[in-house]
Amino acid sequence: MSVIPREEWDKYPDIEITLNVNGKDYKVKVKPYERLLDVLRYKLGFTGVKEGCGRGECGACVVLMDGKLVPSCLVLAVRANGSKVLTVEGLAPEGKLHAIQKALLDTYAVQCGFCFPGVILAIKALLDRNPNPTDEEIKDALSGQLCRCGSYLRFIKAVKLAAQYIREGKEYFDESGARG
Amino acid sequence: MSELPEYVRIVEEIFDKYKDKEFLYVGKRIQRWDAVEKIKGRVLFTADFAKYYRNAVFVYSVRTKYAHAKIKSIDISEAQRYPGVLRVITAKDIPGVNDVGYVIPDQPLLVSDKARYIGDIVALIVAEDPNVAKEAGELIKVDYEKLPVITDPLQVIDLRTLKEKEHPLIHEERGSDVVAHFKIRKGDVRKAFDEADVVVEGEYSTPFQEHAYMEPEAAIALPEADGGVTIIATTQCPFDVRKAVAKVLGVTQNKVRVIVPAVGGGFGGKEDVANELGAKAALAALMTGRPAVVIHSREESMIGHSKRHPMKAWYRHAAKRDGTLLGVEANIVFDTGAYASLGPFVAWRATVHATGPYRVEAARVDTLSVYTNNVYAGAFRGFGCPQVTFAIESQMDALAEELGMDPVDLRLKNILREGDRTVHGQLLTRDHGVGLEEAILKAVETSRWYEKRKLFSKQVGTLRKGIGIALLWHGNSIGVEGADYSSATLIINRDGSITFRVGLIDMGQGSQWGMVLIASEILGVPPSYFRVEQPDTAATPDSGPTVASRSTVMGGAAVVNAAYKLRQRLNKVASTLLGCDPDDVEIKAPDVYCRSNPEKKVSWSDVVEQSFWLGIPLQEFGYFRAPPAEWDEETGQGAPYITYTFGAIIAEVTVDLETGGVKVDRMVTAYDIGKVINRVGAELHAEGGAIQGLGYALMEEVVHNKDAYVMNANLSTYYIPTIHDVPDEIIPIFVEAKYRRGPFGAKGLGEPSINGIAPAIVNAVSHATGLRFHSIPLTPEKIYMALKKAGKTLF
Ligand code: FES
Ligand code: FES
Numbered sequence: 001m002s003v004i005p006r007e008e009w010d011k012y013p014d015i016e017i018t019l020n021v022n023g024k025d026y027k028v029k030v031k032p033y034e035r036l037l038d039v040l041r042y043k044l045g046f047t048g049v050k051e052g053c054g055r056g057e058c059g060a061c062v063v064l065m066d067g068k069l070v071p072s073c074l075v076l077a078v079r080a081n082g083s084k085v086l087t088v089e090g091l092a093p094e095g096k097l098h099a100i101q102k103a104l105l106d107t108y109a110v111q112c113g114f115c116f117p118g119v120i121l122a123i124k125a126l127l128d129r130n131p132n133p134t135d136e137e138i139k140d141a142l143s144g145q146l147c148r149c150g151s152y153l154r155f156i157k158a159v160k161l162a163a164q165y166i167r168e169g170k171e172y173f174d175e176s177g178a179r180g
Numbered sequence: 181m182s183e184l185p186e187y188v189r190i191v192e193e194i195f196d197k198y199k200d201k202e203f204l205y206v207g208k209r210i211q212r213w214d215a216v217e218k219i220k221g222r223v224l225f226t227a228d229f230a231k232y233y234r235n236a237v238f239v240y241s242v243r244t245k246y247a248h249a250k251i252k253s254i255d256i257s258e259a260q261r262y263p264g265v266l267r268v269i270t271a272k273d274i275p276g277v278n279d280v281g282y283v284i285p286d287q288p289l290l291v292s293d294k295a296r297y298i299g300d301i302v303a304l305i306v307a308e309d310p311n312v313a314k315e316a317g318e319l320i321k322v323d324y325e326k327l328p329v330i331t332d333p334l335q336v337i338d339l340r341t342l343k344e345k346e347h348p349l350i351h352e353e354r355g356s357d358v359v360a361h362f363k364i365r366k367g368d369v370r371k372a373f374d375e376a377d378v379v380v381e382g383e384y385s386t387p388f389q390e391h392a393y394m395e396p397e398a399a400i401a402l403p404e405a406d407g408g409v410t411i412i413a414t415t416q417c418p419f420d421v422r423k424a425v426a427k428v429l430g431v432t433q434n435k436v437r438v439i440v441p442a443v444g445g446g447f448g449g450k451e452d453v454a455n456e457l458g459a460k461a462a463l464a465a466l467m468t469g470r471p472a473v474v475i476h477s478r479e480e481s482m483i484g485h486s487k488r489h490p491m492k493a494w495y496r497h498a499a500k501r502d503g504t505l506l507g508v509e510a511n512i513v514f515d516t517g518a519y520a521s522l523g524p525f526v527a528w529r530a531t532v533h534a535t536g537p538y539r540v541e542a543a544r545v546d547t548l549s550v551y552t553n554n555v556y557a558g559a560f561r562g563f564g565c566p567q568v569t570f571a572i573e574s575q576m577d578a579l580a581e582e583l584g585m586d587p588v589d590l591r592l593k594n595i596l597r598e599g600d601r602t603v604h605g606q607l608l609t610r611d612h613g614v615g616l617e618e619a620i621l622k623a624v625e626t627s628r629w630y631e632k633r634k635l636f637s638k639q640v641g642t643l644r645k646g647i648g649i650a651l652l653w654h655g656n657s658i659g660v661e662g663a664d665y666s667s668a669t670l671i672i673n674r675d676g677s678i679t680f681r682v683g684l685i686d687m688g689q690g691s692q693w694g695m696v697l698i699a700s701e702i703l704g705v706p707p708s709y710f711r712v713e714q715p716d717t718a719a720t721p722d723s724g725p726t727v728a729s730r731s732t733v734m735g736g737a738a739v740v741n742a743a744y745k746l747r748q749r750l751n752k753v754a755s756t757l758l759g760c761d762p763d764d765v766e767i768k769a770p771d772v773y774c775r776s777n778p779e780k781k782v783s784w785s786d787v788v789e790q791s792f793w794l795g796i797p798l799q800e801f802g803y804f805r806a807p808p809a810e811w812d813e814e815t816g817q818g819a820p821y822i823t824y825t826f827g828a829i830i831a832e833v834t835v836d837l838e839t840g841g842v843k844v845d846r847m848v849t850a851y852d853i854g855k856v857i858n859r860v861g862a863e864l865h866a867e868g869g870a871i872q873g874l875g876y877a878l879m880e881e882v883v884h885n886k887d888a889y890v891m892n893a894n895l896s897t898y899y900i901p902t903i904h905d906v907p908d909e910i911i912p913i914f915v916e917a918k919y920r921r922g923p924f925g926a927k928g929l930g931e932p933s934i935n936g937i938a939p940a941i942v943n944a945v946s947h948a949t950g951l952r953f954h955s956i957p958l959t960p961e962k963i964y965m966a967l968k969k970a971g972k973t974l975f
Pocket of ligand 1: 050051052053054055056057058059060061062071072073074
């Protein structure tokens with residue numbers, strides 16, 4: 001059974017929290033047991049955040065919370081109160097692609113794409129702290145991102161390419177130019 | 181030949197016409213249609229749609245406590261009273277037929293009298309809050325009478341005699357727990373073994389493998405005014421879901437509409453389980469009159485959907501001193517778990533492929549599929565082939581060792597080439613495309629096989645390298661498993677843009693894109709003009725299921741038909757505008773001109789507009805049906821598949837003698853897939869299949885305890901390859917031995933890309949260690965214990 005018996009739920013009313021998601025402020029009422037994942041997906045509509053396991057094992061749900069990579073399935077929404085959250089939707093402005101996204105396209109890495117939002121943010125977290133990672137560092141940074149379609153080798157290539165783009169000062173690309 | 185249907189003639193005509201042409205789109209690397217949306221996180225998967233339904237209800241499945249038990253009663257009263265619960269649904273509430281079995285009707289949607297495995301559902305709880313639904317699940321009271329549990333198929337069948345043993349029946353209504361039995365009887369097997377110079381024999385076992393697609397199952401049902409229902413679902417087979425849901429609801433199929441948005445991986449796992457999810461959501465939606473959401477947790481996904489069948493097999497090969505194969509005998513047992521699912525078809529495909537891509541004059545194969553109380557097994561990329569390929573290719577290496585031959589040389593001596601007959605007596609002609617030898621030679625050359633094989637044999641020290649090979653073949657599409665048809669619609673809109681509709685789905689493999697490239701090539705219109713519409717039973721034609729590596733071959737052939745007819749009509753219109761012969765018309769949208777006078781041009785939109793005013797139909801429906809397969813149930817003789825994909829895999833590994841750990845360093849995968857249509861898709865399949873096969877070879881196994889509970893139903897205890905496990909390099913090579921009745925000569929690759937991986941890796945480990953292994957996953961423990969037993973550990 002749940003930790004809090006149902007009869008006692010009224011003692012734990014919804015709590016209003018503030019979140020800054022992708023640069024915009026939101027006020028949202030959440031239940032004490034609600035996960036950040038569900039608030040982002042269902043209350044705020046950021047379905048770029050995916051749920052693959054709900055246990056911190058697959059990496060599909062990771063977001064950057066105050067610059068740190070966290071599995072949003074293991075973060076209570078109340079715990080995120082007042083924090084700045086970045087999801088894949090906020091990585092690049094409208095009509096633009098971030099260098100990481102461009103590099104993943106250039107390496108033709110996309111298959112089902114379910115793992116991509118998490119993979120992209122994990123790469124972002126890596127490149128933010130290490131602009132020129134080695135193969136081993138890339139593997140370590142992505143070791144929590146499962147991709148069953150098996151695009152892993154392309155992820156490694158894409159991280160290097162993205163790092164190069166960023167070093168060359170090309171952080172954003174036009175979305176339209178990237179289409180097939 | 182005159183009675184060939186038109187749709188076959190068209191595919192052949194296009195094949196002949198384009199045989200030596202330069203292609204503009206086919207075989208090129210072109211970004212898939214949805215890549216940008218996926219990378220921006222904008223593409224919606226099934227569960228994502230829940231954000232749009234504010235008054236949705238959630239459905240929770242209460243599953244049985246025991247894997248094998250009689251159910252004496254189910255008391256829902258307390259759960260029904262739990263605050264927030266809207267409805268509790270049990271078997272007796274089902275208006276139609278309580279069955280979601282795929283091949284045979286053996287699988288109730290909701291069990292009422294007996295539970296046969298740990299995923300069986302006794303009740304559905306519908307509530308506004310998913311947490312409430314789950315909590316109320318605890319209040320369902322079921323009175324069980326426990327029955328003895330069977331977890332080993334060899335409790336049901338004796339592997340040597342193939343006789344059914346005395347055991348408590350799981351499906352007493354069938355009188356036997358043997359679901360299917362397939363055979364091959366060819367030549368004089370006894371004589372072959374009597375005359376053999378060498379005989380090798382081995383028992384092999386393979387594990388339950390979990391698909392572990394990243395997107396767990398989900399379905400959302402919306403009630404419709406006429407008593408029907410619209411379902412958004414993650415499935416490979418929208419038309420099968422429609423059929424199954426209509427049956428459960430007791431309504432006609434036209435009242436059920438199934439829409440498939442983006443799918444986060446399938447690999448065969450999103451076939452029959454989608455029927456269950458669709459039906460659960462539909463029942464809840466109709467009973468509450470509200471949108472109903474079903475989303476499986478990872479754990480539910482792992483215990484609640486089909487797995488790859490574990491295999492136990494006994495094999496015997498007979499050969500002459502020079503390596504010529506004389507005969508093969510095999511007893512193969514597949515554990516199909518509690519329900520048949522696609523088990524009979526899996527066993528059939530395994531039987532067809534049970535002797536490998538070799539000339540075999542004498543063979544006896546018996547494949548049995550049996551029930552146990554394990555999680556049910558069904559379709560999984562490869563569909564019976566990875567299991568038997570592991571056994572066959574292990575046997576071939578054992579034989580090479582026994583004969584003192586190089587494993588490649590032994591294989592080259594026996595492989596199927598053009599003009600040979602398969603073990604079923606099927607003549608392989610030029611029209612089939614038989615490129616196995618070329619694939620082997622290319623893989624051997626690229627991997628520097630002979631050099632490394634020698635070099636690695638001389639190693640000393642803790643880290644030992646090995647190199648191994650495995651061959652594979654894979655019959656294309658579904659053969660005798662069912663009616664093998666496909667259809668597709670192309671609509672040219674007034675503005676010249678094109679709408680593309682097919683009922684085959686994309687689960688990440690991208691085969692729709694291959695079909696678009698085919699249409700582009702024939703119409704002369706770039707892929708950017710096309711919009712790929714989501715499969716929707718209300719709008720897209722029934723194209724059969726998205727299974728069996730059939731999308732490109734079968735769907736592609738339907739597209740060829742549609743595009744061919746449109747092109748003919750457009751050529752005629754253009755020829756009147758340009759004043760030349762229709763055959764002289766070249767379309768290179770946006771330009772249209774005559775080859776004899778390229779200076780004079782009209783535009784693509786002019787031709788479209790003109791056709792509109794002339795009343796020329798600008799849409800076309802393409803249909804294709806594979807020639808019927810032939811199969812004799814008693815002898816396994818006939819022509820089981822339209823054609824075969826072939827391949828050769830070479831794996832290089834490093835084995836740590838201290839730990840038994842294996843690192844796969846490099847893989848060369850050479851596939852004969854006929855004409856490559858979607859090059860990016862083909863390469864990704866080669867890589868993705870190799871990685872999934874690596875998991876199968878070294879780490880993946882769903883473990884049941886003696887009570888048939890799954891012990892590792894999550895991703896931290898069921899291991900799949902991570903980025904740390906992948907080889908440094910996977911080199912895909914494509915050989916194009918073209919199939920004349922495939923689009924431009926294409927064959928399939930979706931499934932074959934996993935068939936040969938595990939045996940190639942295991943053979944490489946054998947090379948590195950000098951030991952033979954008979955079971956996968958080949959974990960460090962197994963290797964270490966074997967090394968220890970052989971006195972080969974360093975400590
Ligand atoms: S859903 Fe959070 S890690 Fe898998
Ligand atoms: S692309 Fe499908 S899981 Fe990574």
